[in-house]
Amino acid sequence: MVQATSLPRNDTGIKAVIDILKQRFDERLQTGDSIREQHGHTTTYIVNQKPDAVVFPTSTAEVAEIVKTCATHDVPVIAFGTGTSLEGHVNAPAGGISVDMSQMNQILAVHAEDLDVVVQPGVTREQLNTYLRDQGLFFPIDPGANASLGGMTATRASGTNAVRYGTMKDNVIALEVVMADGEVIRTAQRAKKSSAGYDLTRLMVGSEGTLGLITEITLRLQGIPEAISSARCSFSTVDAACRAVMMTIQYGIPVARIELLDTLSVGAANNYSKLDLPDTPLLLLEFHGSDAGVAEQAETFGAIAEEFGGTDFAATTSTEERNKLWQARHDMYWATHQLRPGAKGISTDVCVPISRLAEAVSGAQDKAAELGLLAPIVGHVGDGNFHALPLIDMDNPDEVAAVEAFVAWLNEYAISLDGTCTGEHGIGQGKKPYLEMELGATTRYMAAVKAALDPQNILNPGKIVTRT
Structure with a gap:
């Protein structure tokens, strides 16, 4: 296996967070070795870097509580969908808490007349299309794996239909996101277009959990x-x-x-x-x-x-x-x-x-x-x-x-x-050496955005860009 870069650990903070979250989430916080290894990266030749615990929230409020607790104790937070990413995205190079979104799997609203749907991040591609089939609608982005829609959004997924329907960046209308301090924001309304301020929706799409944890997604739909x-x-x-x-x-x-x-x-x-x-x-x-x-x-x-x-x-x-x-x-x-x-x-x-x-x-x-x-x-x-x-x-x-x-x-x-x-596939850990080669000085501005939105560097650290 190829060694991935490790980052300094905050063992005292990690222990404190696990103790607090264990009291709050009980059996929904797991520290067993096998489940921790499952939530590290296993699909490339990059070595698996396990988180210290895995927690299973069921609501945005619980995700916000987890992030606030981790921010208070300066502990990394790594969002986890279904684990199908391919560049070390879910590794924990500084340890920390893996936030598994699989229990946030509700389809919240279908607006058939507007051709959009609101889902939680743990909803999978196949689950959504099965649900929509009787309404004559479908979601076209198809990366092959039955990935979660939160993971697909975070990695700006694409797939076989992209030549006609575009990628995730073309099909996400709005997001609800838990930021690095635990505050919950919405990036847009459901309107099909907007000129209202900076486009934070597109900033979050493809950010790989380094700028915020996505807890709700509004997606464009197509007629079958x-x-x-x-x-x-x-x-x-x-x-x-x-x-x-x-x-x-x-x-x-x-x-x-x-x-x-x-x-x-x-x-x-x-x-x-x-x-x-x-x-x-x-x-x-x-x-x-x-x-x-x-x-x-x-x-x-x-x-x-x-x-x-x-x-x-x-x-x-x-x-x-x-x-x-x-x-x-x-x-x-x-x-x-x-x-x-x-x-x-x-x-x-x-x-x-x-x-x-x-x-x-x-x-x-x-x-x-x-x-x-x-x-x-x-x-x-x-x-x-x-x-x-x-x-x-x-x-x-x-x-x-x-x-x-x-x-x-x-x-x-x-x-x-x-x-x-x-x-x-995204950058994660595996493609980091080539991002600067491709974009040059642009990566410094990416790092500046990361520093502004995540000053403690607790959101999926070690991915995409290197903080200086």
Whole structure:
């Protein structure tokens, strides 16, 4: 495992806070080793840094009470959703209290006529869409994992639908947030737009729990489309597939999803999901609209794909067939692990301008081969975002060193192409070294915002920026 930076601990304060919160929350405060380890980070090669206790609030008032207690004793507070983040976001480098939001899981209000919903942070994506289905509405952001909406907001999540519906920053209308001193604020009203002051909603979206703890979220909703069509098309090379993506976006086809699987990923999907796709790079697409509209969109894409040598093009409106394809895409993390049983997958992501996508993906494949890594690639390529998943033996220091070199190279390469070191995973601990490389002096202003809103540095310390 790769060691994460540790920060000074306040053992006296931590003990005092645990004693106070234990009296207040009783069995809803846990200090067992296994639950603490579960609430540290476990999905990358960064070492797990456990909190000292985990508490399960059920209301905003209880979250505020927890934060006030921690502020009084100068103890770190780390918000926890479902633990699916990928860059060490929930590690506790200075110890402290993990605030697990899973019991704050109520859907508070649906305003169907306004196309919005108010939820607590522990509501998951799948829970919300199941609840909304009978009303003809859905929430479109789909990162694959059944993440909590609070976590998705805190990490500015994205996913397969982002090319049409945007990311979390485009779909959060307002937030209720507990600030570092325990005060509760609302960042906006439910109006669809506002020019009222600083946009604190967008400041909190993607702040990874470093500026406040989100306790209520107002989200935009969409109507379930009249018709949905999915399509797939194979290509001889990743370069050809990426160029077809670029032409599709430039042509203005309102595609809802457009996903790339490289040859390794297609093979993994065939084995794991029992598919029979050609063993070449693949694009998966989805179109939303009227019956006539989705048919036209699929037909237009088919013509574009043909220009770039696309083969085995097939489109379907069958719910069963669509679900089978997209479930295979969502299962890619587990499917690719079967390419090398016993290995650990190290997921990393970058995002580049769509015009540089083919260059970036091909370059990533070449670099992985040069370093001797088995690294399948998938991507939400409609917006230039892709993921590499090197599969390595964590007990082999040479392989760990190779994947560290690959991740560093990929981040630097994406930045050199006018891209970003992360399209959706966020910064956490893992991407911190590349944020300053990407934004330079801007990170000093980020640190100044952090210092102003969290002067004690108790909110998820050690993440995104370094306090000076």
